[in-house]
Amino acid sequence: MIEVKGLHKKFDDEEVLKGIDFVFDRGKTNLIIGQSGSGKSVLMKCMLGLFMPEKGSIEYDGKSYHEFTEDEKKDLSKQIGMVFQGGALFDSMTVEENVMFPLRMFTRQKRKEMKSRVDEVLERVNLTGTANKMPSEISGGMQKRVSIARAIVNRPKYLFCDEPNSGLDPKTATVIDNLVQELTHEYDITTVIITHDMNSVLEIGEKIAFLKDGVLAWKGDKSQIFKTEDETVTDFVYSSDLFKKVRKAQLEGY
Amino acid sequence: MNYLHAIGEYFLMLKGVFGRMTKRSVLKDLIFKEIDDLILSSIGIVAFLSFFIGAVVAIQTALNLTNPLIPKSLVAYAARQSVILEFAPTFISIIMAGKVGSYITSSIGSMNVTEQIDALEVMGINSLNYLIFPKIIAMLAYPFVIAISMFLGIVGAYTAAVMGGFVGPEPFIEGLQDEFIPFHLVYAFIKTFLFAFILATIPAYHGYYMKGGALEVGEASTTSFVWTSVVIIITNYAVTQLLLS
Numbered sequence: 074m075i076e077v078k079g080l081h082k083k084f085d086d087e088e089v090l091k092g093i094d095f096v097f098d099r100g101k102t103n104l105i106i107g108q109s110g111s112g113k114s115v116l117m118k119c120m121l122g123l124f125m126p127e128k129g130s131i132e133y134d135g136k137s138y139h140e141f142t143e144d145e146k147k148d149l150s151k152q153i154g155m156v157f158q159g160g161a162l163f164d165s166m167t168v169e170e171n172v173m174f175p176l177r178m179f180t181r182q183k184r185k186e187m188k189s190r191v192d193e194v195l196e197r198v199n200l201t202g203t204a205n206k207m208p209s210e211i212s213g214g215m216q217k218r219v220s221i222a223r224a225i226v227n228r229p230k231y232l233f234c235d236e237p238n239s240g241l242d243p244k245t246a247t248v249i250d251n252l253v254q255e256l257t258h259e260y261d262i263t264t265v266i267i268t269h270d271m272n273s274v275l276e277i278g279e280k281i282a283f284l285k286d287g288v289l290a291w292k293g294d295k296s297q298i299f300k301t302e303d304e305t306v307t308d309f310v311y312s313s314d315l316f317k318k319v320r321k322a323q324l325e326g327y
Numbered sequence: 328m329n330y331l332h333a334i335g336e337y338f339l340m341l342k343g344v345f346g347r348m349t350k351r352s353v354l355k356d357l358i359f360k361e362i363d364d365l366i367l368s369s370i371g372i373v374a375f376l377s378f379f380i381g382a383v384v385a386i387q388t389a390l391n392l393t394n395p396l397i398p399k400s401l402v403a404y405a406a407r408q409s410v411i412l413e414f415a416p417t418f419i420s421i422i423m424a425g426k427v428g429s430y431i432t433s434s435i436g437s438m439n440v441t442e443q444i445d446a447l448e449v450m451g452i453n454s455l456n457y458l459i460f461p462k463i464i465a466m467l468a469y470p471f472v473i474a475i476s477m478f479l480g481i482v483g484a485y486t487a488a489v490m491g492g493f494v495g496p497e498p499f500i501e502g503l504q505d506e507f508i509p510f511h512l513v514y515a516f517i518k519t520f521l522f523a524f525i526l527a528t529i530p531a532y533h534g535y536y537m538k539g540g541a542l543e544v545g546e547a548s549t550t551s552f553v554w555t556s557v558v559i560i561i562t563n564y565a566v567t568q569l570l571l572s
Contacts, residue, residue: 121449150451161442175450178350233449 074099075120075231075263080129082115089115090126091287099263102254102277106268107284108309113267116284117233120265121153122146133231151179154224154262156234156253160216162208168195168219169204175227194222198252214245218252225256232257234266238273250276271315274298283309337532343455344463344528354461361465365427365527369472372426373419377410377476380418381483384409389493399494400502406484407503408511415476416515417563420522423469424555428530431462432551435534436544444535455535462527469523470516477515518566522559529555 075097082090089112097103105113118124120131122138131138133149141149155161162171169191176187195201198218208216217237224232234253238246254277257264268274274281278295283306291298291306298310299319311317348354388405435458438444447454481503488494494502533551537543 123445123448147451150449153449155446155449157442157446159441161446163443163446164437164441177353178450178452 074134075265076132076135077116077120078130078132080116080119080126080131082112082119082124082126089287090119092129093282093284093287093289095282095289095292097263097265098280100258100261101279102257102264102266103280103282104266104268104274104278105282105284106274106309107290109269111284112287113284114235117235117265117267121155121233122150151175151227152230154227154229154232156217156220156224156232156237158236158239160208160213160220162216162219162223164208166208167204168200168206168208168211171208171219172222172226174223179227190226191222194226195219197225197256198222214241214249217241217249221249221252221256225260228260230262232262232264234264236267236269238268238270243272246270246272247276253277254279271310274310275315275319285309333532336536337528340455340459340532340535341528343453344459346456347453349452349457349460353457357457357461358464361461362468364430365462365465366468366472369423369426370475372422373472373476374479376422377415377419377479378483378486380414381406381410381480381485382487384414384480385484385488386491386493389488389491398498398502400498400505402488402494403484403499403502404505406488407481407507410480410484411477411511411515415473415480416519416522417559419473419476420519420526420559421556423472423522423526424530424559425552427526428551428555429548431527431530432534432537432548433544435459435531436537436547437541439534439537440540440544458535459528459531462531463524466523466527467520469526470519473515473519514566514570517570518563521562521566525555525558525562529558 077093077095077097080090080093081088093112093116105116107113115124119126138146138149162168163174166174169188172191172194173187176182176190180187182190191204192201195204198221200215200218200222203211203215203219208219211219221234221237224234232253237253238249241249250273253264253266256262266273266277274295276295278298281291281293281295281298282289283291285305291301291303293301298306301307311320349357385402385406389399389402392399392401435444438458444454444458447457485496485499485503488499489496530548530551533547533554534544537547539546
């Protein structure tokens with residue numbers, strides 16, 4: 074579980090986060106949604122320790138990040154898996170080397186053990202047979218799956234995904250969404266996902282934080298987001314044609 | 328003000344490079360890879376350039392020696408001094424700023440724009456150490472490249488001078504040994520080590536701190552070449568003033 078309390082973050086004079094309070098539950102896919110510039114990525118980067126907030130705290134399983142010693146921060150980073158928007162795979166490494174990277178850096182396993190774990194994870198994300206390919210030789214959807222494999226190979230407690238299905242066709246996007254949700258339940262991890270994709274909200278929004286102009290404007294889950302009358306949320310949610318149709322069907326009693 | 332900020336940022340980067348170290352076994356592999364990418368892959372072009380630079384120096388000197396009172400062995404003497412003191416360490420380093428420097432800036436810059444550096448940081452890895460330290464260590468082998476350059480420069484001079492009929496083999500060898508000061512080699516290698524450090528770190532700085540996309544990676548490579556060359560030239564002047572004057 075990750076708890077964010079009263080988080081404020083400024084860049085020069087511009088306040089990007091204005092007191093965010095939210096609990097990201099363990100074993101659930103926690104979604105952060107909102108328009109571009111609403112502070113979603115900044116919130117995630119604060120949670121990852123890449124940005125230092127001016128005020129507020131971030132607690133990992135009850136302990137504030139600011140109270141962590143350097144060694145504890147290092148240990149925490151080993152428990153975090155991150156799926157970047159573009160995959161962020163290392164260009165100079167093969168798929169296998171990419172997935173093996175966290176194991177090489179943080180464990181003392183023998184190469185055979187590492188290889189066995191990498192094969193297991195690649196099989197889990199349906200990428201058997203791609204181990205020796207370079208990232209440039211596989212499709213965008215496969216790159217995302219490699220990125221997910223790299224994020225979970227070291228059995229993390231926390232998984233962060235920055236728009237994991239951006240730039241993918243709807244079918245592949247759904248596959249990625251479902252994979253992330255399955256892994257979250259399977260490994261009982263705290264998953265935090267930034268997304269613009271309303272299909273993802275519909276599919277895997279087990280807990281949702283809606284950010285607007287750096288403020289937590291709404292929170293709930295995928296069933297509640299349809300029912301809310303809050304205009305700030307409906308303006309955003311029903312900008313999607315799919316959701317407009319769902320809303321219309323609801324109002325018509327289907 | 329921007330220059331001061333950049334200089335400060337560069338030294339903070341160096342502090343970070345020598346900060347938290349990457350796992351030794353991983354570092355070892357990275358160093359060998361960098362030796363391959365930065366040093367071994369440069370030997371071909373350095374050998375080619377050095378041979379012909381040496382040859383041209385010999386021909387130019389020979390063609391300008393019109394006074395019969397000046398011994399022909401001066402061709403070898405001039406070639407040796409030019410190659411050892413300046414052409415091999417400085418001229419080759421400027422070329423390496425283009426080859427190795429651009430490679431370092433663009434490879435780190437590409438990692439920057441594709442969030443690969445963020446990925447390292449999120450994993451708790453000191454990205455400055457992981458990316459730049461192996462390059463600095465690999466560049467410790469750079470004097471080896473310059474030694475090859477010196478040797479081939481003189482071979483080029485010999486080939487052009489003797490084969491071109493400007494001077495006989497014996498006067499050439501005599502001129503090559505004439506008034507040789509071993510400290511000149513020490514001076515050349517001291518500045519080579521300094522240039523190696525500059526070649527590894529200034530392009531890395533430009534790649535690591537660049538902002539933007541693919542176009543900006545190209546701009547950063549060009550800026551990195553300009554600044555690496557400028558710093559090499561200034562360092563060359565300072566070292567020459569300190570050690571030779």
